Amino acid sequence: MTIRRLAIIGVGLIGGSLARALRAADAVEEIVGCGRGRDNLQRAVELGVIDRYTHDVAEAVSGADMVFLAVPLGAMRETFAAMQGHLAADAVVTDGGSSKYSVIEDCRAVFGEVLPNLVAGHPIAGTENSGVEASFAELYQNRRIILTPTEATSPDALARVQAMWQACGAEVTLMSVEHHDEVLAATSHLPHMLAFGLVDTLARMKENDEIFRYAAGGFRDFTRIASSNPVMWRDVCVANRRALGKMMNHYLGEMQELAETIERGDGDALLEIFSRAKRARDRYIDGVLDSTE
Numbered sequence: 001m002t003i004r005r006l007a008i009i010g011v012g013l014i015g016g017s018l019a020r021a022l023r024a025a026d027a028v029e030e031i032v033g034c035g036r037g038r039d040n041l042q043r044a045v046e047l048g049v050i051d052r053y054t055h056d057v058a059e060a061v062s063g064a065d066m067v068f069l070a071v072p073l074g075a076m077r078e079t080f081a082a083m084q085g086h087l088a089a090d091a092v093v094t095d096g097g098s099s100k101y102s103v104i105e106d107c108r109a110v111f112g113e114v115l116p117n118l119v120a121g122h123p124i125a126g127t128e129n130s131g132v133e134a135s136f137a138e139l140y141q142n143r144r145i146i147l148t149p150t151e152a153t154s155p156d157a158l159a160r161v162q163a164m165w166q167a168c169g170a171e172v173t174l175m176s177v178e179h180h181d182e183v184l185a186a187t188s189h190l191p192h193m194l195a196f197g198l199v200d201t202l203a204r205m206k207e208n209d210e211i212f213r214y215a216a217g218g219f220r221d222f223t224r225i226a227s228s229n230p231v232m233w234r235d236v237c238v239a240n241r242r243a244l245g246k247m248m249n250h251y252l253g254e255m256q257e258l259a260e261t262i263e264r265g266d267g268d269a270l271l272e273i274f275s276r277a278k279r280a281r282d283r284y285i286d287g288v289l290d291s292t293e
């Protein structure tokens, strides 16, 4: 699989890492970057991540056979609008947005239909860091990529996007848009809300200086993701508000029960909950280790 010209709109952690991975696999001939800030794009050229850049989406996509949208979810619609009328006949458009229903709807709102050559996708890989400096070629190695084709998606477009991710060393899984948004609300979006919420709560407490002074490894591990990009996460929450709101309410109910169990001092019930959780996490970690061997 070789991509002739890849246009990356948004050359940050996700877009930059795709560029680096495809280059390392020798699976792309030319990469054109597109974004708003000059410094980040200039740095992307210096690092060899992209060959050239433009601030104009229409110019970036013209002549490209693969277009990757790696902007925050709130910028997807304007990006679709800017590329309208400028896509090559053989161009496939795909994205890395963390929620999928909004991307499909943004496409429909701009083009009046879900394009057959649109393959919405989501790499289940990332870090709390942003920008091209944070990108690295191995990000997608042995990681899962979820693609959410619709009834309109062309099999050829799907096969090309699948081959692109496989060239990066990733494992591709297909899922419906709705299922994706529900599952990711539970496994990714909810944990980010817990981390942001916890740090914000503690930071706003009067004694916060002292609290942070005595925070140790548990706090650090649990809150790493609260250093993630606020714009990206604002957009994820707005885009996936239905599934995330439902998940958060479910979790709040469980937390309320846990608080009551603690207040009752019911040690047997606590032991049961914690043992069940430990078994589940240990099984999950064993599975992760197996799949990366």
Ligand SMILES: NC(=O)c1ccc[n+]([C@@H]2O[C@H](COP(=O)([O-])OP(=O)(O)OC[C@H]3O[C@@H](n4cnc5c(N)ncnc54)[C@H](O)[C@@H]3O)[C@@H](O)[C@H]2O)c1
Residues within 6 Å of the ligand: 009, 010, 011, 012, 013, 014, 015, 034, 035, 036, 037, 040, 070, 071, 072, 073, 075, 078, 079, 096, 097, 098, 099, 122, 123, 124, 125, 126, 127, 128, 129, 130, 131, 132, 229, 232, 236
């Ligand atoms: N960070 C993660 O862990 C992660 C993981 C999987 C998917 N994603 C998704 O990938 C996408 C990109 O996230 P990221 O972590 O690479 O962010 P990032 O901030 O590292 O990169 C985004 C880039 O898009 C540019 N940009 C913003 N608005 C733009 C616009 N209107 N037009 C053109 N460029 C614009 C920014 O300048 C930046 O260079 C998001 O949709 C996010 O939901 C992120």
Ligand SMILES: O=C(O)C(=O)CC1(C(=O)O)C=CC(O)C=C1
Residues within 6 Å of the ligand: 097, 098, 123, 124, 125, 126, 127, 128, 187, 188, 189, 225, 228
């Ligand atoms: O590891 C991290 O820092 C991440 O936040 C990555 C992570 C996640 O696992 O929740 C974040 C958002 C995504 O869309 C996919 C992956």
